[in-house]
Structures are given as C-alpha cells and as structure tokens.
Amino acid sequence: MYSYVIGKVTNIEYNSITIENNSIGYNIFVCNPYKYKIDSEVKIYLYFHVKEDEHVLFGFSTEDEKKLFMKLIEVKGLGPKMTLPILASATINDIESAIEKEDILFIKKFPKIGDKLARQIILDLKGNLNKLSSIDNDYIELKCTLKSLGYKSSDISNILSKVDNKLSLEDQVKQALKLLLK
Numbered sequence: 766m767y768s769y770v771i772g773k774v775t776n777i778e779y780n781s782i783t784i785e786n787n788s789i790g791y792n793i794f795v796c797n798p799y800k801y802k803i804d805s806e807v808k809i810y811l812y813f814h815v816k817e818d819e820h821v822l823f824g825f826s827t828e829d830e831k832k833l834f835m836k837l838i839e840v841k842g843l844g845p846k847m848t849l850p851i852l853a854s855a856t857i858n859d860i861e862s863a864i865e866k867e868d869i870l871f872i873k874k875f876p877k878i879g880d881k882l883a884r885q886i887i888l889d890l891k892g893n894l895n896k897l898s899s900i901d902n903d904y905i906e907l908k909c910t911l912k913s914l915g916y917k918s919s920d921i922s923n924i925l926s927k928v929d930n931k932l933s934l935e936d937q938v939k940q941a942l943k944l945l946l947k
Contacts, residue, residue, distance in 0.1 A: 767811040767822070774801045780849070782824070784809060793824035794846070796853035800826075812906075814845050815913055823849070833857050833894070835905045839918065840889045842882050850876040861894045904930060907937045916945060 770793075772786030781794045782801050793809055801807060809824035810831045823845055825831040830852060837848045851860065854875050863871040864887055872883040904925050911921050924944040928937050 767813050769808055769810045770824075771806070771808045774803055774805050774807055777801060777803065782809075784824075791822060793822045794849060795824045795826075796830075796849045812845070812909070815910065821845070825852075829857055832905070833860065835909060836890060836894060837886070838909065839912070840882075840886050842885055847877055851878070864890050864894060865892070867891065904928065904937070906934055907941060910934070910938055911941055911945070920945060 770784055770786050770791055772784040772791070774782055775785045775790060776783035777798050780798060781792055782798050783790045783792050784807065785791075793811065795801075795809070807826075809826065810828055812823045812825070812831060812834065814821045814823060823834065825834060834845075834848055834852060837843055837851060838845050855863075855871075859871075862868075867887050869880065869883045869887070872878055872886055873880060878886075907928065908918075908921050908925070912918065921941075924941055927944055928940050930937070932940065
C-alpha cells in the first residue's frame with residue numbers, strides 16, 4: 766500500500782518519529798528514532814501493518830532493512846514491535862550472519878528473545894535471507910497482509926504463483942482471497 770514517504774521530521778519519541786508531508790503528520794515506528802534530527806528532510810521506507818484493532822506504520826532507512834524486517838515478522842512468535850529492537854541492536858549483516866551460523870547466543874542478546882524464539886528464528890530463516898526468491902520479493906507485502914488476516918504461510922505459498930504481481934496490493938489481496946476461499 767505504502768512504499769515510502771519523503772518529508773520533514775517534526776517530532777521524535779522513544780520509539781517513533783512524526784514526518785510531515787503535504788501538511789499531514791505520519792507517526793512512524795522506527796528502530797532508532799534518535800538518529801533522525803528535527804526539521805531534517807528524510808526518506809523512510811514504509812510497512813503498513815494492519816490488525817483488527819490497529820493500523821500502524823513502520824519505517825526503515827533502507828530497503829534492505831525493510832526486507833529483513835519483513836522476513837523476521839514471518840517468524841512464528843515474532844511480531845513487528847518485537848522486531849524493531851532487533852534491527853536497532855545490530856547491523857543487517859550481523860543479524861543475517863548470526864542466523865546463518867546458528868549463533869543462538871548472539872540472537873538471544875536481542876530484547877525479549879529467549880532460547881525457544883532464537884531457535885525458531887534460525888529454523889525459519891536460515892538459508893532464506895541472502896537468496897530471497899523473486900517470488901518472495903514480488904509478493905512480500907501480500908504475504909504479510911494475508912498472514913495478518915489469519916491465513917497460514919503454507920496456504921499462502923500455494924496460491925502466490927497464481928496472483929498477478931503487476932496488480933496493486935489491494936487488487937492482489939482481492940485475487941488472493943478468491944483463490945484461498947476456493
């Protein structure tokens with residue numbers, strides 16, 4: 766739905782920033798809000814998280830950071846608000862390296878990550894980070910949207926190749942829902 770926003774930082778909180786664009790202030794949850802400066806012009810890549818009781822924007826300074834975030838939130842037990850501190854605590858390369866090397870001690874250093882969740886992160890993501898398939902890249906927002914609606918990853922994967930990736934996200938969701946309901 767949203768790809769990025771360019772605007773002026775007008776407010777900084779402990780876990781979010783407000784960016785003004787065309788007289789609208791967007792509250793965006795980010796991993797390191799204090800790296801931004803008030804009145805600076807920034808480009809933030811966005812992920813729009815929808816649940817039945819909330820609609821939240823998450824922001825990232827690079828597309829790679831957003832891609833890693835999208836992969837991490839697919840891990841069972843790891844939601845968007847738990848993923849931000851992971852991105853704030855280490856570099857993308859360090860996180861990917863720890864997952865590939867199965868470095869549980871490194872992963873457990875992240876806030877709220879215990880032994881069980883660290884093992885789940887490795888199980889779900891090892892071998893999948895550096896070689897994100899083109900189908901995953903084309904449909905990553907669609908997959909997250911459908912997961913937030915309660916569909917299983919296995920069911921989603923079965924119908925992805927049948928969804929037209931040239932459509933808007935909204936139309937992709939409509940097409941995917943029709944396929945999932947069959």
